[in-house]
Amino acid sequence: xxxxxxxxxxxxxxxxxxxxxxxxxxxxxxxxxxxxxxxxxxxxxxxxxxxxxxxxxxxxxxxxxxxxxxxxxxxxxxxxxxxxxxxxxxxxxxxxxxxxxxxxxxxxxxxxxxxxxxxxxxxxxxxxxxxxxxxxxxxxxxxxxxxxxxxxxxxxxxxxxxxxxxxxxxxxxxxxxxxxxxxxxxxxxxxxxxxxxxxxxxxxxxxxxxxxxxxxxxxxxxxxxxxxxxxxxxxxxxxxxxxxxxxxxxxxxxxxxxxxxxxxxxxxxxxxxxxxxxxxxxxxxx
Amino acid sequence: xxxxxxxxxxxxxxxxxxxxxxxxxxxxxxxxxxxxxxxxxxxxxxxxxxxxxxxxxxxxxxxxxxxxxxxxxxxxxxxxxxxxxxxxxxxxxxxxxxxxxxxxxxxxxxxxxxxxxxxxxxxxxxxxxxxxxxxxxxxxxxxxxxxxxxxxxxxxxxxxxxxxxxxxxxxxxxxxxxxxxxxxxxxxxxxxxxxxxxxxxxxxxxxxxxxxxxxxxxxxxxxxxxxxxxxxxxxxxxxxxxxxxxxxxxxxxxxxxxxx
Numbered sequence: 001x002x003x004x005x006x007x008x009x010x011x012x013x014x015x016x017x018x019x020x021x022x023x024x025x026x027x028x029x030x031x032x033x034x035x036x037x038x039x040x041x042x043x044x045x046x047x048x049x050x051x052x053x054x055x056x057x058x059x060x061x062x063x064x065x066x067x068x069x070x071x072x073x074x075x076x077x078x079x080x081x082x083x084x085x086x087x088x089x090x091x092x093x094x095x096x097x098x099x100x101x102x103x104x105x106x107x108x109x110x111x112x113x114x115x116x117x118x119x120x121x122x123x124x125x126x127x128x129x130x131x132x133x134x135x136x137x138x139x140x141x142x143x144x145x146x147x148x149x150x151x152x153x154x155x156x157x158x159x160x161x162x163x164x165x166x167x168x169x170x171x172x173x174x175x176x177x178x179x180x181x182x183x184x185x186x187x188x189x190x191x192x193x194x195x196x197x198x199x200x201x202x203x204x205x206x207x208x209x210x211x212x213x214x215x216x217x218x219x220x221x222x223x224x225x226x227x228x229x230x231x232x233x234x235x236x237x238x239x240x241x242x243x244x245x246x247x248x249x250x251x252x253x254x255x256x257x258x259x260x261x262x263x264x265x266x267x268x269x270x271x272x273x274x275x276x277x278x279x280x281x282x283x284x285x286x
Numbered sequence: 287x288x289x290x291x292x293x294x295x296x297x298x299x300x301x302x303x304x305x306x307x308x309x310x311x312x313x314x315x316x317x318x319x320x321x322x323x324x325x326x327x328x329x330x331x332x333x334x335x336x337x338x339x340x341x342x343x344x345x346x347x348x349x350x351x352x353x354x355x356x357x358x359x360x361x362x363x364x365x366x367x368x369x370x371x372x373x374x375x376x377x378x379x380x381x382x383x384x385x386x387x388x389x390x391x392x393x394x395x396x397x398x399x400x401x402x403x404x405x406x407x408x409x410x411x412x413x414x415x416x417x418x419x420x421x422x423x424x425x426x427x428x429x430x431x432x433x434x435x436x437x438x439x440x441x442x443x444x445x446x447x448x449x450x451x452x453x454x455x456x457x458x459x460x461x462x463x464x465x466x467x468x469x470x471x472x473x474x475x476x477x478x479x480x481x482x483x484x485x486x487x488x489x490x491x492x493x494x495x496x497x498x499x500x501x502x503x504x505x506x507x508x509x510x511x512x513x514x515x516x517x518x519x520x521x522x523x524x525x526x527x528x529x530x531x532x533x534x535x536x537x538x539x540x541x542x543x544x545x546x
Contacts, residue, residue, distance in 0.1 A: 026339050026368050027354025051368070052416075075413030077352030078315050082413075089411045101400075103419040104338060105372040112369045124377050127461060128396075128449025129419045134405045179339045179354045181368045212367075235356055242351040242540040 002172035002195075002219035007228075007271045010194045010221035011037045014160050015046075022049040022158040022190065023056060026181025027077060027240070030232035031164040031196050032056050033225040033271045039063045040267060049158055051107045051182065052077070055231065055248050058084040059266065061097060062258055068098040070156070072107045079245055083252040093255065101135055106153045111182045113155035114189025125151040161190035164229040165214075166236060167204065168197045172216035175204050178235025180212050193220040196228040198237050225271045227278030238278040291521050293474035294433075296493045298324060298529060299521040301385075301431045301472040307332040311383045312376065312421055314338075315353050317431045318385030320532070321472075323349060327528045336381060338417040340366045348539040349532060353416075357539075372417070376424045384425030386418055386448060387432045390440050393486045393507045395430060395450030395468030397422070398443040405445060415447050422448035427466040434473035440506040451485035458485075475501050477518060481510075491516040 005013075015021060015038055023031050035056045038046075047068040048057055055076065060066055062084030074085050088097035102110070109121035122141070132138040132151075139152045163183045167175045174195050176183050187193045195214070204211065231241035231248075251261045265273075276283035301321035305311060307330045313322045323346060326333045335344050339354035343363035350358050359365045366375070375381065388397035389412050399418060403409030422428055428450075432438060450468045451458045458467050471478040471487055475496045478487040488510045489501055494517055502509055521529075 027352045028339070028356070028359075071414070073413050073416035074411075077354075078350070081411075086411045090408060101414055103415040104368070104417040105377065105420040108369040108372045112373075123373070124424065125420045127423045127463065128446065128452060128457060129415070130400070130405075130446040131415060131419060178356065178359050179341070179365055181339070181354070184367065185369060233356055235359060239356055240352065242355075245351060246540070 002216040002222050005221050007037050007223035010223050014192050018045045019159040020047040022161045022186050024163050024186040028179040029164040029229050031162045033228035033274050034162045036266045058082040061088050064094045070100040072102045072104045110153050110156040111185035114157045115185040120154050122150045122152050158190040160192040161186045162194045164196045167201050168222045174214040176212040196223050196225040227274035230278040297474040299525045309383045310334045310381050312336050312381045324529050340371045349536040382426040384421040384428050390443050392443050394455040396446050397448040398445045400445040400447045418448045427469040430471045434475045434504045436506045455485035488512050491518045493518045494520050
């Protein structure tokens, strides 16, 4: 059964140096507050798994948390490069970063395999792509019935998955709405899980019968962090801060400017700052 | 070049015209997204747009900055999970047109969005495949929209992220793929289609004011021109109005200018 804890405690208990960690959220519901907590706690040698590393992994890689990245699209969406990711791959700064590179279809299928307790995933993919020649975790096997050559990748089984979601109820069940991405699969694929939520409610009133709900018995820790996905967003709560995604390009381009920004906005603060970042107008009025 | 519109606008309008009401289109961010939404706002109001974040039949009022902006979900018929998107909808063969771009393209429509230089020690590390690798082989056909330069239209790719017609133009057929592959390339200078015999992309239409010499200068291979070379119809006033309105709404929504 899930337990409600402070974010600091959840990360301290569940994320260890050397772990394989997936912080998921497909553009939507990216658990920034939890990632920042991992940076503050100085975790090292992590294998970071995410379909789209996004600004959060740019920050974690630039802070020296990771020695390996498993991913399928490493850009700043609609803006350009992730400069900290590029600096690690191209120049080895702040340390070399091994990469295991896939396509979105492969990562999605690999999460499904992990959630399903399967050793690997089969799908129609990677045909004619050089990715199979640089990633030994991409194989091809014939379908035993038709003979068609199918791509095969190992299941993703993170030590810990962290996601953000809209709500938990008091019994510790979690509701995910909007672009649900691979949130459910990533949690079910992991040995342990942390979910940050916008708020706790008495019950999930008014949601449809087919809503995406993670029962309390598949969730580890729940931490309440209003605004915890900012500058990503939480459908129904606050919008994606596209202006910040644009601004990040200049911040991350320069190592020193990046480090100053991290000191000021991540290392020297706590999860409580996220509420004002997600709702800046409300903060101005207070 | 006509001073009343830009080469970028010509490119987006020409790409939009390739889409029809019956198409089910898998949309990427950037130039493809602008072209697909322009088509929906002009001649193809029933065009179905699908983004890889899982949004089916989405009708955004502004261009999304990311593939998963809330705007896409709020204006969609329904939103499915990302595994479902790639398994049932893309791999299941339900998408008629996929729009792709990249950092490099070769004469057979193969695309690189992974690295410039060697994979192990890249000169430039690009974002990578995302959905592109399977979009390229699972959609009924592929349209490519890219700015044309000699550095991006190259003789040989540094890395094949997404299969076009194969390194010699024959591999796609030999692999027995049931989908057509790249059928159209739209640039800021011209439009290209594959020669049915060799699958090499040849210029079929020059945008107004563009000379064959200019296209040659902007192409890294010895580019060929169709015998019945046409001139692309310039953007009409209604197309330009719709595109500029869309871009203005988008810039306001994102708090900074982002669109072409």
